[in-house]
Amino acid sequence: MIPPAQWLQARPLRIAGTGMALPRTCVTSAELDARLGLPPGTVQARCGVARRYLAQPHETAAELAALAADRAVAAAGMRWADVDCLIAANATMDQALPYNAALVHAQLGLHAHRTATFDIGASCLSFLAAVDFAAAMIAAGRYTTVAVVSADLASVGLDWRDLETCGMFGDGAAAAILTRPPADAGSGPDSSSAILAARFETLSDGVDYCQIPAGGSRHHPGKVPDAVAFAELNLFRMQGKPLFRLMATEMPGFTQRLLAEAGAVLAGETRGTYGNLGVHGEQAAPAPLPIHRIARVIPHQASRLGITHIARRLGIATGQLTDIFEDYGNQVAASMPTALHLTLSAETAPQRGDILLLLGTSAGVSIGGMVVRY
Amino acid sequence: MIPPAQWLQARPLRIAGTGMALPRTCVTSAELDARLGLPPGTVQARCGVARRYLAQPHETAAELAALAADRAVAAAGMRWADVDCLIAANATMDQALPYNAALVHAQLGLHAHRTATFDIGASCLSFLAAVDFAAAMIAAGRYTTVAVVSADLASVGLDWRDLETCGMFGDGAAAAILTRPPADAGSGPDSSSAILAARFETLSDGVDYCQIPAGGSRHHPGKVPDAVAFAELNLFRMQGKPLFRLMATEMPGFTQRLLAEAGAVLAGETRGTYGNLGVHGEQAAPAPLPIHRIARVIPHQASRLGITHIARRLGIATGQLTDIFEDYGNQVAASMPTALHLTLSAETAPQRGDILLLLGTSAGVSIGGMVVRY
Numbered sequence: 001m002i003p004p005a006q007w008l009q010a011r012p013l014r015i016a017g018t019g020m021a022l023p024r025t026c027v028t029s030a031e032l033d034a035r036l037g038l039p040p041g042t043v044q045a046r047c048g049v050a051r052r053y054l055a056q057p058h059e060t061a062a063e064l065a066a067l068a069a070d071r072a073v074a075a076a077g078m079r080w081a082d083v084d085c086l087i088a089a090n091a092t093m094d095q096a097l098p099y100n101a102a103l104v105h106a107q108l109g110l111h112a113h114r115t116a117t118f119d120i121g122a123s124c125l126s127f128l129a130a131v132d133f134a135a136a137m138i139a140a141g142r143y144t145t146v147a148v149v150s151a152d153l154a155s156v157g158l159d160w161r162d163l164e165t166c167g168m169f170g171d172g173a174a175a176a177i178l179t180r181p182p183a184d185a186g187s188g189p190d191s192s193s194a195i196l197a198a199r200f201e202t203l204s205d206g207v208d209y210c211q212i213p214a215g216g217s218r219h220h221p222g223k224v225p226d227a228v229a230f231a232e233l234n235l236f237r238m239q240g241k242p243l244f245r246l247m248a249t250e251m252p253g254f255t256q257r258l259l260a261e262a263g264a265v266l267a268g269e270t271r272g273t274y275g276n277l278g279v280h281g282e283q284a285a286p287a288p289l290p291i292h293r294i295a296r297v298i299p300h301q302a303s304r305l306g307i308t309h310i311a312r313r314l315g316i317a318t319g320q321l322t323d324i325f326e327d328y329g330n331q332v333a334a335s336m337p338t339a340l341h342l343t344l345s346a347e348t349a350p351q352r353g354d355i356l357l358l359l360g361t362s363a364g365v366s367i368g369g370m371v372v373r374y
Numbered sequence: 375m376i377p378p379a380q381w382l383q384a385r386p387l388r389i390a391g392t393g394m395a396l397p398r399t400c401v402t403s404a405e406l407d408a409r410l411g412l413p414p415g416t417v418q419a420r421c422g423v424a425r426r427y428l429a430q431p432h433e434t435a436a437e438l439a440a441l442a443a444d445r446a447v448a449a450a451g452m453r454w455a456d457v458d459c460l461i462a463a464n465a466t467m468d469q470a471l472p473y474n475a476a477l478v479h480a481q482l483g484l485h486a487h488r489t490a491t492f493d494i495g496a497s498c499l500s501f502l503a504a505v506d507f508a509a510a511m512i513a514a515g516r517y518t519t520v521a522v523v524s525a526d527l528a529s530v531g532l533d534w535r536d537l538e539t540c541g542m543f544g545d546g547a548a549a550a551i552l553t554r555p556p557a558d559a560g561s562g563p564d565s566s567s568a569i570l571a572a573r574f575e576t577l578s579d580g581v582d583y584c585q586i587p588a589g590g591s592r593h594h595p596g597k598v599p600d601a602v603a604f605a606e607l608n609l610f611r612m613q614g615k616p617l618f619r620l621m622a623t624e625m626p627g628f629t630q631r632l633l634a635e636a637g638a639v640l641a642g643e644t645r646g647t648y649g650n651l652g653v654h655g656e657q658a659a660p661a662p663l664p665i666h667r668i669a670r671v672i673p674h675q676a677s678r679l680g681i682t683h684i685a686r687r688l689g690i691a692t693g694q695l696t697d698i699f700e701d702y703g704n705q706v707a708a709s710m711p712t713a714l715h716l717t718l719s720a721e722t723a724p725q726r727g728d729i730l731l732l733l734g735t736s737a738g739v740s741i742g743g744m745v746v747r748y
Contacts, residue, residue: 092470092471093591094590094591098584099495101738106578106579111579115576116575117576117738119496121493122491123471129492133492133494133507135514136511137506140514142506157591200491200492202460204477204479204480204491207477211472212471214470215470216435217466217468218435223431227601227604231596234595365472
């Protein structure tokens with residue numbers, strides 16, 4: 001369902017800066033071959049990953065998050081006093097209590113700032129969800145500047161007997177600082193920065209396809225007295241085939257709906273209704289945003305197969321696609337902001353005004369996407 | 375810091391329905407006295423709780439959440455097809471992965487609806503935070519109707535050797551359905567329904583005052599091989615005295631700032647600038663919203679001492695206060711929506727147009743509050 005016409009309008013939002021952080025230890029797939037007693041090249045061939053960064057036991061998600069967020073604030077030319085809301089958008093918890101954002105706030109030493117802090121989560125789509133919510137809060141005047149940071153240590157939950165998953169995930173953190181674009185439309189190259197469309201759909205018939213059963217109230221140490229059995233319940237489990245099948249079936253329609261919204265917003269702007277009511281119901285439906293108008297597609301780095309399939313299915317050219325999978329693996333919720341940061345800080349970075357498509361899937365199963373005018 | 379004057383305006387939001395759910399098992403403090411070998415009356419005298427509802431091992435947070443959310447949808451006179459966003463606002467996870475809202479979505483059997491789902495968390499302030507974010511999304515036209523549901527099973531993490539905490543917490547779930555009020559200001563008694571002010575501050579120097587160290591990547595079964603030591607890390611720990619001291623010091627100033635915002639919004643409406651720019655900078659600061667204008671104060675049911683202290687410190691009359699602590703205990707994130715539901719469904723319920731103050735604290739430590747015109 002496409003929203004009513006009166007809502008089809010760009011929502012101003014400026015990505016003022018981004019940053020990322022990695023654990024110190026890089027693990028190559030060649031090392032993993034040796035560790036698992038496999039012929040050289042096996043892990044890379046099977047998983048498509050050459051190297052990942054894996055946290056040591058003493059490294060915490062909050063530390064990595066704080067490092068990435070600090071870098072994003074610096075990249076935005078700001079100080080923490082300028083940031084009035086901090087959102088942790090992780091897929092997993094650092095501790096059961098308190099929430100991730102409070103731990104990051106403490107790690108950053110921000111207690112004197114009294115920053116409002118929240119967690120926003122949707123597994124691997126957490127960053128995208130948080131950006132969408134942050135944009136609405138900035139538009140409502142609740143906050144002027146929001147830091148969104150994602151950090152996940154997938155490595156703690158990997159089953160090293162399951163090559164399909166253990167060879168694929170990496171740890172990391174990445175952040176973005178979000179503000180209003182300059183109010184005067186003529187005041188600079190980023191005055192038109194906006195979310196053109198955002199969309200999330202949950203298909204919970206796939207709720208079991210990706211899961212870690214424990215780590216919450218459902219399977220608690222107090223309920224599962226056998227330590228070995230409990231440890232098993234803390235491992236990541238993926239049903240790769242049905243998951244891929246569901247996503248392959250659903251992604252084209254989802255993307256079509258997202259690009260139709262973006263197309264309608266752009267058509268409304270062209271007709272001079274930008275900032276007013278958007279498109280009018282009586283007119284013919286505008287064309288979806290064509291893929292060739294998108295400067296860069298930044299997918300969640302879910303898997304080699306997933307990224308390749310999306311690119312082929314949507315007709316994305318190689319130069320249009322951000323593909324960091326080989327060097328970082330699937331970094332869970334940190335994956336998309338890391339890909340965004342690397343895209344925006346590359347030599348061939350998109351320019352202000354360029355259109356970006358962020359697109360991903362998450363355990364849930366959910367599909368999410370956002371069309372951003374950078 | 376009070377937001378710039380141009381943002382001081384009411385944000386339309388209608389609470390269309392609420393619902394709650396409890397585990398089947400009610401545990402009285404008298405039973406707990408017997409179980410712990412204490413003289414009759416000890417637990418109630420120490421904790422202020424007469425009875426709580428505690429989940430059996432087979433009951434899940436998602437089941438309770440689904441029950442509460444179903445009841446809220448029915449109370450709103452809606453069906454799930456009318457709800458386009460479902461937010462789980464728990465303090466704790468049901469599983470590590472996927473996220474709570476996806477599990478609730480699956481439990482409700484909503485996969486055909488493709489509802490967008492998200493988690494929003496801030497420990498015990500999760501519900502309030504989710505309402506604030508939901509209002510901004512509804513205002514932005516992203517969603518028309520948002521279900522917010524909180525469910526926590528605190529009982530799994532209780533240390534039965536620690537009377538201070540084990541006698542105080544209860545399990546439960548509660549939900550609210552949020553929509554736009556009718557667009558025409560003259561169209562009904564709830565046409566002025568709105569958030570008048572909302573505020574959150576994190577004071578993370580108290581980050582260790584309330585915590586469960588494990589349940590995330592920081593202390594994982596893979597890192598803590600000793601099962602007994604690991605089980606200990608999964609228990610709730612509270613430093614009651616410094617926590618109370620911090621809250622007692624900070625709450626008055628926080629409430630003052632919140633009521634100042636609400637007062638400014640109401641003053642702006644009186645001067646006829648409602649819906650426009652709000653108050654003007656050149657005018658004298660309007661008076662804070664006086665406590666006597668608040669029909670009902672709904673605090674987080676943190677502890678006997680906490681509720682009593684807030685009521686006394688702010689000068690809240692007995693009839694103004696929702697105090698359900700004796701019958702439910704502290705239900706963590708489910709506490710505030712349960713109190714809201716019981717307030718709105720009581721015989722002496724507030725009427726549309728009445729002003730409610732929701733106020734609470736959370737592990738983090740964070741303080742949050744919202745002034746709502748019901």
